[in-house]
Amino acid sequence: MADLTTPIELQRPPVVKFGPGTAPEVGAFAAAHGYRRTLVVADAFNAGRTALLGLGGEIAVFGRVVPEPDTENLDAALAEAARFEPDLVVGFGGGSAMDLAKLVAVLHDGHQTLAEVVGPERVAGRRVGLLQVPTTAGTGSEAGTRALVTDPRTSAKLAVQSRFMLADLAVVDPDLTLTVPPQVTAETGIDALAHCVEAYTNRKAHPLVDIHALEGIRLVGRYLKRAVANGADREARAGLALASLYGGYCLGPVNTAAGHAVAYPLGTRHHIAHGAANAVIFPHVLAFNAPAVPERTATILEALGLAATDEPDQVLAQAYGFCIDLGIEMRMARRGVPETDLATMADEAITIRRLLDNNPRDLARDDILALYRAAF
Template sequence: MTDLLHPIEIDRPTRIAFGPGLVGTVGKWATEKGITRSLVVADAFNAARIDLLDLPGDVTVFGEVKPEPDIPNLDAALALAARVQPQLVIGFGGGSAMDLAKLVAVLPGSGQSLHEVVGPEKIAGRRVALAQVATTSGTGSEAGSRALVTDPATQNKLAVQSRHMIADLAVVDPDLTLTVPRAVTAATGVDALAHCAEAFTSRKAHPLIDLYAIEGIRLVGRFLARAVADGSDREARAGLALASLYGGFCLGPVNTTAGHAVAYPLGTRHHIAHGLACAVIFPHTLAFNAPAAPEKTALILDALGLGGAPDVLAASHGYCAGLGIEMRLSGLGVSQSDLAAMAEEAHAIRRLLDNNPREMSRERILAIYRAAL
């Protein structure tokens, strides 16, 4: 059976506003909808600039989103939502804020707990409007139907997927990313790259998504180094914002593979930012999967300007290191003694590893951690 004969369903935000200066679109849209009571879910930095949203009526802010949100962080946001009873929930920030906003939009008043909705399509519905405003270029969460929250008891990420968590409005204003520091720009840019590359080489890859995946990789190859070198480069920022959005398009119907599975324990156990964790792991899983997807791997390297490189690992590792990313796990506080437990946890993430083009054993994951140490 060819890829074209595999059925696929694609869900997108009802409305997407992309371009510099469009952050105020959410306020105009809310006014058109007659919204008078909103709840903004944001990190501390973005909570201080909610005036940019130009929201009408009463606006409440939950400005305590953590970089790797956990259940207590979500519970605090849900408690505020239960008190405020918003008509509109807005995620304003990176993937963490937007993921929490999705859950805040669907759980209050639903009679469902977080653990009851973990997995695909278990959410009963949504009674409030949902808007997402991205302020980083990496996760593409503004376009997606998934939300991830860490369970402190197990140190695992709980993944919720539902069409009810797709935004009514997604705003991608690249000018909001002009303040993102160089190191974060680099790491989140590689996260967007990983979304596209993993979807492109996945067992579930589909021509309809390949289109977004390879173009997202080309955009990263063209603009990421520029944005890292000069954060005020507005064209580069816009290119990365589009790459991130395309990566978000890849996540719904195809999703990521081993790269994200292997990266997750770095965030849950060591609180390494998600983009950075993905960047450290990306070259290793790209190289591991190359024998199973040689033609697509060659296209990925070409799109990054690395065409013809004889060693996939060396080329992709050099690309990430050239962006100034710390590529050693030891440099990020991970010790040798942590690796076996991390490999065990990563190997259990079947929802991603089962998408991988090559079977990846626990021992292979451990070998990747050791190589990255």
């Protein structure tokens, strides 16, 4: 892990508007900067409430973003952008919508293809504005420079990272999350938690990021159960929105680790929502890593309001119980994953070195298979 003598670079949106009722700041920003043709990239639900953004001028809406979007979904969004020729792209929804908005913003003019930009800093530039408006509290994608889509031929995640995919403005209005149902609230909340935990226990963990990671964990511990129990609790919704934003701050300079790598095949192969996949895996990886980062593991549990311990069995029991108390289905078998697929999933997960190499404890392919069996 890094210390105060280790250089680090933070990349964040130059402007972040946070707080209930801030959604119309999107339209105000667009008008102030002279944008006249806005493409909103959204899922079907949020496509029906774009009026909340206060946009003027000509507006087109690509409202067909799907959970765990693949390259075909991206191609459809790019086709709409090519038809409309926007000067501003707005991501409006969860992480899937915001990730597609990033890719549309840098690829819509046809100067580069997706294959040419996969990987770190391969995007040549961006010629349109980009604003991000999350409607869930989980991914923190509004604050980051990464976007992921699935290649349906290989069931692998294609990750693009570029400073050109950083939003000009992120508007985090917790009131937009009031309609999120309890199950999705719980699962996306664990996704935000996983971002913070995996950054805090990461081999690249840094004091400049730790402060956001630890406070994000505390916010989840304080507010997630409240928001699940009462979706109209505006303070709890704001607390989770801030936790998600802090998780997004963690992703750029540090990123996630084994938890996300092990969770990805659940989404790409079995179309389990990203938050749900991370929730199923989270307690098992936290316990696996405990021997490598005992003090930080105990601090995480304490921040969640649980008993501080670094003993793996107790770590697993407490983290698992935290998720169960939120009403999350924690068994992969109950989510439609066949036991016969576990070995193939382990084969896929072990190849995600960009994340596994961040993990504080090395995982072999058999370790991943054991995690799947424990979660099955």
